[in-house]
Amino acid sequence: MYLGPWKVNPEDYSIQYGQHRFELEPLLFKLLLYFMQHPRQILSRQQLIDAVWQQSYVDDNAINRAISELRKILQHPELTQSPIKTHHRKGYSLQLDVSSSPSLQNQTTATHEAKPAPAVPAAQSRPIAKTWWWAGALTLLLLITGLVFWQASSLKPDHSSPQPAGIERFELTISQQQKVTWYKGVESRPLLSPDNSLLAFNHTQPDGSVRTIVRSLLNPLSLQDLVLEREHTLISLQSWQPDSQQLLTMELGTQDGSCYYRLYQLEQYPLYEVQTLSACRGLVFGVAQLSRDGKTLYYTDSAKGPFTPASLMAKQLESGNQRVLLSAPESGIGASLLALSRSGERLAYLYYNDESKPYLYLYDPASREHQLLYRFDFSALLLDLSWSLDDRYLVIPAYDALVYIDVHSKEMQLKLLPDSTRIGELSLYSDHQAYTSPLSISTKQHNFQIVKVNLNDDDSAVEITPLLHAAGNTMAVALDPTQSDRAVFSADFTGSWQLWLQSEDGLQQLTELPDSSSPIADLAWSPNGRMIAFSKAGNLYVLDIQQRHLRQKSKQGTMGRPVWKADSSGLYLVKVQPSGEFVWSYDLFSEQWQQKSHLPATHPVVDAAGRLHYHRAGQLLRYVDGGRQDSPVLPADEESQWFPVMRFQQEAIYRFNIMGTVARTLPGNPEQSQVWDIPYQIVQLQPDPHSENTVFLTIYQPAEQSIKFVEWR
Structure with a gap:
């Protein structure tokens, strides 16, 4: 028997191609044979349990591990798609053909004739298609990674320092x-x-x-x-x-x-x-x-x-x-x-x-x-x-x-x-x-917009509306946790970045900021509704929204991504140190700083119970001691390529990836996530504290650019 390029040997539970040979465990080989009996058919998890495990109950993680391991074993350089496809909420299907002779879905070498580039119609005013386009994807990755700490940097040296x-x-x-x-x-x-x-x-x-x-x-x-x-x-x-x-x-x-x-x-x-x-x-x-x-x-x-x-x-x-x-x-x-x-x-x-x-x-x-x-x-x-x-x-x-x-x-x-x-x-x-x-x-070009997205429980089409109908960049947003009609966002309407308040009374500029050329990348509204924290050029600022009083809390240019403690007494932030990025806490009243994580950690987040979480090496961990005792809440997901920017809404966790996918997951059960497709590249995500099915997204829309020939002397 042959499965795509692989020869399947039932006598010793192995598959092979040329010099490559893998011997499978009996259960894994039984799973493979069941898929081979139903090629290109969607098989539900219950069907797999009944036919392969033959038990009344099987832990979801056991099925996930088996599917993941089998998928990795079947990977082959000549295959143009994943050998086992996941169908959300439906099951899995084998994407290889079963035959009595070896075959490849793509030939290793093929000769082609050139075809002329087709005419490209003028750009239309509509959302860009959901895809993983490279130039924007690479730029977007760099933007999200470095926006806080590198947004004001340049390769031109600072003459004031050695x-x-x-x-x-x-x-x-x-x-x-x-x-x-x-x-x-x-x-x-x-x-x-x-x-x-x-x-x-x-x-x-x-x-x-x-x-x-x-x-x-x-x-x-x-x-x-x-x-x-x-x-x-x-x-x-x-x-x-x-x-x-x-x-x-x-x-x-x-x-x-x-x-x-x-x-x-x-x-x-x-x-x-x-x-x-x-x-x-x-x-x-x-x-x-x-x-x-x-x-x-x-x-x-x-x-x-x-x-x-x-x-x-x-x-x-x-x-x-x-x-x-x-x-x-x-x-x-x-x-x-x-x-x-x-x-x-x-x-x-x-x-x-x-x-x-x-x-x-x-x-x-x-x-x-x-x-x-x-x-x-x-x-x-x-x-x-x-x-x-x-x-x-x-x-x-x-x-x-x-x-x-x-x-x-x-x-x-x-x-x-x-x-x-x-x-x-x-x-x-x-x-x-x-x-x-x-x-x-x-971030000086007009490429960023904030949109409001209403998510449907049946994973169908989403409803997308802009936060603001105005020319210019809008970057970060925070929602008032005590009033449903107020939102604060950062924007560049005239060549400088400012904080704005949107409410039933209209739009108001909250404050003038020093060095307004640097964008405000993170915003956090305190649980008591009184203060707003944000990072700008790697420094922490806190605005008392009632008194409209702004204070800068750090000056080293190493702080970013603030989140409030549950009692509004202080914040958790990321600090860049010579040995890496670590999570710190800041007490608003004593103005004392304390290092929380002793191993590298990024993107702190607080759940509904006020517990600190953070991101490390693709995982979301719950804080225990800042070291080896911290417990994983969500494992690393190599296939989905999730960004390490996760937000809690009650018990659920929201996350997104470069392909414009938003997921809502319950801790401990990542396979049962609800997933929505968004026709944009996403930079940031902020759940609405007053609506379980509403999120605000910062999206990236690139400007046109061309190749130039440049000569200098």
């Missing part, structure tokens, strides 16, 4: 800047092939779908671009293989959550062949690189979702063996952007340890040695990393500057851009020319 040695500063003059792409939507991540003959870039269309476009630069008069796209799949650029015309991509299934690294061979452009290299976990901060000989894949891996620290990995594609080149830290981002030198001899990568400051390393695959090249003494989220044409410098676009790090002398050159030029990503065409995109984590 600077690292060896920084040279230059003022650049832009001699040419012209738009070279005209597709509607967001065009990002320009990548030039090593011979400068092909330009590839990501294209997010107005309907939210993502594809990759490859253009020949040898024939500028040609109007035909090569479009790489597949239904229900997001194709995201990773990198060009050194000294070749082979393009590495990460491809994510929007319906089944599948993830694969694939290689497009473009030597015969516009004809191409595609080869599946390896499976992957899903969205990560970094980009993968393929070695010059095509035998080793370098990538980053976040074991418990996109908000957990990432390790630096290497996979031998022929054997399938994986090595951890650098382990993930306990907190922070871990390994991030990767860049293989043009010669293919050295791998550069960025690493964020427990601090928020990036470290730039070089890895030598031959000696397996890591060398610290540069330590940034200021916090910054970096979106791109590449090598100069002669492999002497590492180049980092920093929105309003280009950073060059000399790999020999370890000195920095800071090349400042004119005010009219912004670069978030670039691919060098020559030493003074590049294809660029302005992709950044800037």
Whole structure:
């Protein structure tokens, strides 16, 4: 018997493919056989219990573990979807075909002809489709991760503090800047092939779908671009293989959550062949690189979702063996952007340890040695990393500057851009020319809105209305727990961020704020209805809403994500320390600070009983002693990729993910969650304390952007 690519051996409870063989436990093999007897049919949990376990009662966790283990065993690089699909509130179905001969749902290598890019209609005024579009997803992840602590940072050093040695500063003059792409939507991540003959870039269309476009630069008069796209799949650029015309991509299934690294061979452009290299976990901060000989894949891996620290990995594609080149830290981002030198001899990568400051390393695959090249003494989220044409410098676009790090002398050159030029990503065409995109984590563009969402108990369509019909950004919201008609939100209507109160009396500005260019990312209304706490540029503020009196409670720029204690006597917050992020408490009356967690912890939240919870490594934990005794309430969920931003509403927990999904879960029973699909990318979630079925969401709507050719001197 064959199940997709797997040969099934009932005599020894095993499955195999080539040199890969797995021996299953009897119960797990019995579950597999039952699925094989009903391929592509939805089987309820009760059917599985009756046929496989044959007991009157089976714990839900036992079924969950069995399904998860079987799904992982059946994963195969050639499969384009998850082998076992979950149907919410209905059951599970096997997505592989049973036959008497081996088969693959996708061939390893296929030859295609190029097709012209279809005309894109003008953007319409309607919600963007529910999907996982890459440029927005990556930017959104960086925004949510760094909004509190990095929102005011820049790669330009602060002249008031000591600077690292060896920084040279230059003022650049832009001699040419012209738009070279005209597709509607967001065009990002320009990548030039090593011979400068092909330009590839990501294209997010107005309907939210993502594809990759490859253009020949040898024939500028040609109007035909090569479009790489597949239904229900997001194709995201990773990198060009050194000294070749082979393009590495990460491809994510929007319906089944599948993830694969694939290689497009473009030597015969516009004809191409595609080869599946390896499976992957899903969205990560970094980009993968393929070695010059095509035998080793370098990538980053976040074991418990996109908000957990990432390790630096290497996979031998022929054997399938994986090595951890650098382990993930306990907190922070871990390994991030990767860049293989043009010669293919050295791998550069960025690493964020427990601090928020990036470290730039070089890895030598031959000696397996890591060398610290540069330590940034200021916090910054970096979106791109590449090598100069002669492999002497590492180049980092920093929105309003280009950073060059000399790999020999370890000195920095800071090349400042004119005010009219912004670069978030670039691919060098020559030493003074590049294809660029302005992709950044800037909150100055009008991309954020707060919407009110009414959720139906039957998981059907949701009702979405804007909090405010006005031009500009609205970011964070808090609801008065004592009165149902009052909400406070942060907004940027005129180029500066302020606090506003919405009530039956209309709209009122609450206060003027210093440094109004930094957004207010978190808002919390005290349970007694009198005070509002918020974080801004990493500092804590408390506003007495009755007396309209505002006080700044911290000045170190290390605090964020405040939540009130149940008696309104103080707050829990996250504090960034040299060894990581930890939860602290602040007493409003004594003004004393106390460290609560002794292990890295983020995103504190208080339940209806006033008990403190927090997030660590993909889990929600209940506070006991701030250490090993703290008990998990929700386990890490690798498949759903939930953000570590959870809110309690009575006993239920609300959470969301990058795909625009909102879930309501009871602690101890995550499988019985209610799930709703929201047609937006979600930044923040706030339940309405007066309505069980109402939440307020901050959504992200990206502005259009194009690829530009920039020349400087």
